[in-house]
Amino acid sequence: MVNVIINPTSSKLKKINCDTTPSTTLSAIIDAYAKKNNVSDPNRIKFSYVFNDKPDSKSKGKKVTLKNYLTLEENGLDFSKNPTINVYAKDVGPQIGWRLVYFIEYLGPMIIHSLFYYLYYSPRQMNFTQLAAFNITLLHYLKREYETLFIHSFSADTMPLAYLFRNSGHYWIFNGLFIAFSIYAPQYKYTNNTSTKFWSFIHHVENRSLDELKWYIGAMIIFEICNLYSHILLRRLRSDGSREHKIPYGFAFKFVSFPNYFFESLSWAVFALMVNNWSGYLFFVVGTGTMMMWAKQKHAKYKKTFGDKYPKNRKAMFPFFF
Template sequence: MKLIIAPRSPKSRKFPITLSLTGTPADIRVETVQAAIAKQFPQLSTDRQRLTIDKVALESDKTLAEYGLKDGDSVTFKDLGPQISWRTVFLIEYGGPLLIHPLVYYLPSLFYGKDFQHSWMQTVAYWMVMLHFLKREYETVFVHRFSHGTMPFRNVFKNSAHYHLLSGLNLAYWVYGPWNGAGTALGERSEAVVYGCIALYAFAELSNYHTHVTLRNLRPPGTRVRNIPRGYGFDLVSCPNYFFETLSWLAVSVLTMSWSAHLFFAVAVGQMYIWAIKKHKGYRKEFSDYPRGRKAMFPLIS
């Protein structure tokens, strides 16, 4: 069959083109069309292609017939630009705090103009943050299986700003400052508060890791298979990983009582809630037997 690839921009010098594809609309998948475009234009890898019909993006594993396409029809092409793998993006994002926090913590004279002794609260907060992001790096390399292989390279700067600035420089500078140092009123915490925050943090981080392993095991290697997650945490909410991460940052926020930690907590939870609502709606739309009693992110609430 023949399929016309029309450009989204009227100024395109490469398109439109007509592809001659072997098979019928019921046999030919969208990924076959993308491969044919990449063969004709090697710089346009399949990851940077977006094909649409009436602004509806075509999924690579579906057939042309599923979108009602027939011989001689056309689809719209958009070049998404240079791509970067999501795994690399995550490594860059989480690597920022892992670099910034030790610099601020161990080199106070560089940031505050003097050396001083850190309080117990500051030391515990430091290791909470470091272990959290070390865990995230480990999960990125050994646990996560990504449904989308890449993202536009230009977005890496926007995505990294959240981690490098808010949970990196902002959190480190204001939490590890001399005003919270040993012997200061702001740095003092009771044993009950410190150990309570450590317990909440440990529970949340281990639970968050467990949910990530559950999600990983739902998707066979090299596939984009989606199934209904079940078990620990998932019986209550669609995104327990976000809920448990909320508890982790709540522990850091309560322990430090710093406005910078409160700010990051509010922004992070707000963003995770937006993601959770989107995923929750996606699950309910995709699976007719999806458990109706589940909430999106907060058990029994929303």
């Protein structure tokens, strides 16, 4: 047996001595600790530990959040030198499941686009490009919802509820509100109307022929399928139910660590070119920039975690140069 002293950093939590074993999962300890403190949702409780015995570690002297799904030993807590270890408990506030977060994020644009398409504007007054844009957008987010419910695997169970609005803003505002308001307006009101140059710019949508649209839609479908397949390959890495990170191989993973981001970016680039509206280009730039930032951070984490085992020539998001 070993002893874990749980020191609260939140005023409503209690200090408790816990007799346990190194092979006990942290989630089991947190469940018991939450019950002792009358906290209904154990996901609100996060444990951290100060690693002072690792001179080469960047985390030395800092509180590192421990992973709930790992055992104490797997979290790096070494009881060989001292059978008693101090950890710190914090109530991080109301939580929401990651799967529900993604579901809400992707549901927003579907609702907003539908409201603008059917209620604020009229489908009978739209050209073929606008019709294609609406349908391809719905298909994109239906795919996203399918991935959320049946494919994605999450390392963490929950996130702070307060972050939901921040996370949803990108999709609800940039893709939902900006694009839906801009591209579904009746084009006859603004074509060759010099008195409304500003609104002509805001609502301009390229009037593509059906032959042109076939190429744009075909390219988007290919990139969406490639994105979906990348997610499926990532899901297979955790087919055994584990949550630890593993090195993905095959398909476009041969060139980049995050082909799902790469194909997502290409898909929205095609969409922006198809509609040729400022809102499409803005969403592409903001989305691609955000994914590049995520890819860079996660790529660095891959290389730090796996060292020489990680493919050296593999880039973060764009083959051969980034």
